[in-house]
Amino acid sequence: MKTIRVLLLGAIFLSFISTSCSQENNKPAQIAWDKWGVPHISADNIHDLFYAQGWAQMHNHANLILKLYGSSRGKGAEYWSKDKLQNDILICTLGFEELAEAWEAQQDPRVKTIIKSFVEGLNAYAKAHPEAIDKENKIVLPITTKDVNMHSMFVIFTRFIASGELELSQQWGSMGSNAYAVGPSRSASGNAMLVQNPHLPWFNEFLFFESHLTLNGKDMYGVTLVGLPGISIGFNKNLGWTHTNNTIDNSDIYEIELKDGGYLLDGKRNDFDVTTKTIRVKQDDGTWAPSEVSVLKTVHGPVIGKKNDKALALRMVGLDKPNMLLQWWQMANSNNFEEFESALKMAQIGFWNVIYADKEGNIFYLFNGLVPKRKAGDWAYWSSIVPGGKSENIWTEMHPYEDLPKLKNPETGWIQNANDPPWTCTVPVALNPKDYPPYMAPAGMSFRPQRAARMMLEDSSVTFDELIGYKLSTRMEFADRILDDLFAAIAHSGSQKAKEAGAVLEKWDREANADSKGTLLFYLWALKFNVGNPANYVVKWDTEHPDTTPDGISDPARAVQLLEATVDEMKANFGRLDVPWGDFYRLRQNGKDLPANGATGELGVFRVAHSYDSPNGKQMYVGSGDSWVGIIEFGDSVRAKVLLSYGNATQKGSPHNGDQLELFSRKELRDAWFTPEQVKANATRTEILTKGGFHNIPFTPSI
Missing domain, CATH: 1.10.1400.10 (Aminohydrolase, alpha-helical knob region)
Known part of the structure; x- marks a missing residue:
């Protein structure tokens, strides 16, 4: 009798879905959740796809997302604690709120659709599942498109492009990556292979979210940082790419001399552009107190430090690049190298090397990013505090794609990057630093990229399983x-x-x-x-x-x-x-x-696992390192092994909060379920989109 009721309810539910969708003349989006908490999302239009990804991210990370967005708004001190005040002052100083408004006006309509749909999914989940959200975080709701833009700015500019200048790198410790691309001449199967392996801290804005997106039958798989839509490191059936932090200098700190309440440039006094902002700060008794922030700007950029008769001003690349998310989306949708390179030439992503492999057997390295055109000076000059008294030191133009170091299909048959400069992306070296401006990148190769090179140099025919072994190698x-x-x-x-x-x-x-x-x-x-x-x-x-x-x-x-x-x-x-x-x-x-x-x-x-603890006790605990691992072979069909070390969820009650640590401990990876057959065989539940959001299908196909 119970089975009959389930069948009847299922028939009624499907009837409702069918009627609803026939009226709109499209197929409902669905999310098939697998046993690792990975959402396999399928839709026939952009809106539903990103609405579903927003819903899925909120399901796995609701409280984290609200914390991140509240902080990126510059309202952490108002919402939670005066401990957040310095972060709020930084956001005010860098002008992210005003920049977000400018970006929203300038963004490509496709980016606007992606962000708007993603935000609708986030808010829909919060409305449907208020029990999932801690009381202290509800103040952030509703989420807006501006939040996504401000959060992307916060992450990209303060955690990567200007992290050294803002002295954040010491606070967040080991941030890096490994990558391999193995070409047909070096691959035992004759297929190109790719290793994706970023090393980021295992907390807050550095956490990755894994998802599988299928748009009109086209599959894309990979990760993005929590709170951002799309896929930033990923693959499809034809190609894949990864990022590593590169040795790029695309932000500068200028030391400027103060005079009579202004600053000197080319011997002349200039007025600061002064803006006063008020930040509300939550007190211990629950009340709020105002904190006035005076933001000073020079022609170099915002002033981030001031002492006696000197000030420091920050200049960053990428403030005029509002379509970063679109570039990643174009990369994920590319079918071949030509389309992928066309996406790279959009030059919206201001940081990170790109390492690429595809089904046709191409492998490729790009020293990607926005590199300022400088009139003089070498790496040492520009990576230090720059004299700000001369206008000739203030760069305005970027090097075009054609100027950047890059290497396609080297004779060695392999490419690596482990955060070393571009010149050692393969050995023997194939890129000559003398062919580029002296400020493009330094010279050097630390022990980790040397280990990467050694493993390739000692193996003339690399199998897929051997590549997994190299990725997991702990040899020093x-x-x-x-x-x-x-x-x-x-x-x-x-x-x-x-x-x-x-x-x-x-x-x-x-x-x-x-x-x-x-x-x-x-x-x-x-x-x-x-x-x-x-x-x-x-x-x-x-x-x-x-x-x-x-x-x-x-x-x-x-x-x-x-x-x-x-x-x-x-x-x-x-x-x-x-x-x-x-x-x-x-x-x-x-x-x-x-x-x-x-x-x-x-x-x-090569198996990076970094601890923030001091080694003066009985134990240390891993806090960063191998975050996402993806090893992909591009044959007639895609073969992929993956691991998201800390799991795909942070919600307190989620079974996927830390569920992949046991695999990490055993040095194992898991299969990436990519085909419809694989997804169907490993789905634990399925949700279908209705007018009220996503709802579980109340019966299984096997009944």
């Missing part, structure tokens, strides 16, 4: 480079403490797996040694040997002393030297506490 390039010199220093010293440590390191597998014994000892020693200091090496890094230098310990006695200090530290904290890495290095989220693998990329580990 720095250990391979320096241990022979450390062992020699230990032998020469005669130190018993050092010899005891050397015996552990001799047996060590030189990896950072959970069961590796010796990793912690080497890690603590390496922190004291200071891996990034060129003075610590006999042979300095060399452009002629980019993947085998630096080498040799310049002060062996100091290295041994540091090792002795490390022995004392480990015995005091653990009573032994052979502590398994996973006992010390942990994954902890939403009640889970698991052994971690990987380590900071500074040591040349």
